[in-house]
Amino acid sequence: LAKAVPVLQLVDVRKTFGDFAAVDGIDVDIREGEFVTIVGPSGSGKTTLLRMLAGMEAPSSGYITLRGELINDVPADKRPTCLVFQSLALFPHKTVGENIEFPLKVRKMPAAERKRRALDFMRMVRLPEHYYAKNVMRCSGGEKQRVALARAFAYDPDVLFFDEPLSALDYKLKKVLEKELKDLHRESGKTFVYITHSLEEAMVMSDRVGVMSRGRLVQIGTPEDIYTRPATRFVAEFFGEVNSFPVKRMPDGGWTLAEGGPIIVAPVDTAMGDTATVIVRPETMRFVTGPSRADNLISGKIYNEYSLGSRMQYQVHAGERIYLVEVARAAASGLVAGDAVTIGWDARDAILVGD
Numbered sequence: 001l002a003k004a005v006p007v008l009q010l011v012d013v014r015k016t017f018g019d020f021a022a023v024d025g026i027d028v029d030i031r032e033g034e035f036v037t038i039v040g041p042s043g044s045g046k047t048t049l050l051r052m053l054a055g056m057e058a059p060s061s062g063y064i065t066l067r068g069e070l071i072n073d074v075p076a077d078k079r080p081t082c083l084v085f086q087s088l089a090l091f092p093h094k095t096v097g098e099n100i101e102f103p104l105k106v107r108k109m110p111a112a113e114r115k116r117r118a119l120d121f122m123r124m125v126r127l128p129e130h131y132y133a134k135n136v137m138r139c140s141g142g143e144k145q146r147v148a149l150a151r152a153f154a155y156d157p158d159v160l161f162f163d164e165p166l167s168a169l170d171y172k173l174k175k176v177l178e179k180e181l182k183d184l185h186r187e188s189g190k191t192f193v194y195i196t197h198s199l200e201e202a203m204v205m206s207d208r209v210g211v212m213s214r215g216r217l218v219q220i221g222t223p224e225d226i227y228t229r230p231a232t233r234f235v236a237e238f239f240g241e242v243n244s245f246p247v248k249r250m251p252d253g254g255w256t257l258a259e260g261g262p263i264i265v266a267p268v269d270t271a272m273g274d275t276a277t278v279i280v281r282p283e284t285m286r287f288v289t290g291p292s293r294a295d296n297l298i299s300g301k302i303y304n305e306y307s308l309g310s311r312m313q314y315q316v317h318a319g320e321r322i323y324l325v326e327v328a329r330a331a332a333s334g335l336v337a338g339d340a341v342t343i344g345w346d347a348r349d350a351i352l353v354g355d
């Protein structure tokens, strides 16, 4: 089946500027029809990687193949790919219809056919039909984003690349468009490669998420993998606030807190050094009252509380340490700053990561 051949394959791809490696050896296969998102902090090399994939920059070394053909030096306009980015690059004095039809016009499609196709794409990106004749500059930010997307589809590319297309939009619109983009991905069957600095955005939309740090891909996997089995402390902490405990190995192979004291951690089958970090997410910690079966118990005092809407987060101080505990609002009734509490978490919720 066609699915067996990756649509895009990267082998040891590097990009250096002087002595600095912005992309420092990336290997990845992207399958037909996949939605892959690359996330990473500012400066981690995401844009540089995407520019190489889209043909705006040639790799310094390594190979990029598209359906088995080497494309390292093939310029952007000669690739069956299309880049959608934040600044959109729409034609400002033209209508929505003219913008979307541009790629069709270049291909010399007759006018009536062009219009029919443009209206199809507008429907696909949920733009009302009467926008066809509207000047694109009179559209809102979200609508412009849809126009850019419709135009990208009009190119009929094999792969669509997205460079933070939603980052300039307000939170609510962004949330709506994230889901629409995922729906659109499903409906179109195209391969999407997306970059963002927001792991949250990546998790909502993607089949697989790749996490970049300093030019390298530290982990790539399903959102579930990244969340439940982060490969490194960096990945776990990139995800959001976590409780982390430096630990060291004991002679019997178990673990103890580096600062001293017991910690119960489920065994892992990956190789670890003599020191590691245990990550416990705030949402897997809980308040314990009465007799408890939690593997790890800590007594402390609530220092502050934060409302997250349906959930509550608490900062709990215990000795020198600060813990974050997040529980459903209903499970938190009556807790206030100053209360003495016992927090508990289970070994199976402890994620052991190498340093």
Ligand code: ATP
Pocket (backbone or CB within 6 Å): 017, 021, 022, 040, 041, 042, 043, 044, 045, 046, 047, 048, 049, 197
């Ligand atoms: P952001 O989220 O801020 O856009 P990014 O992850 O996309 O960051 P890149 O833009 O790929 O990161 O940049 C990676 C590194 O490469 C940065 O340190 C940047 O300064 C450097 N870099 C990128 N382009 C060039 C260039 N043309 N010349 C020199 N250095 C560059």
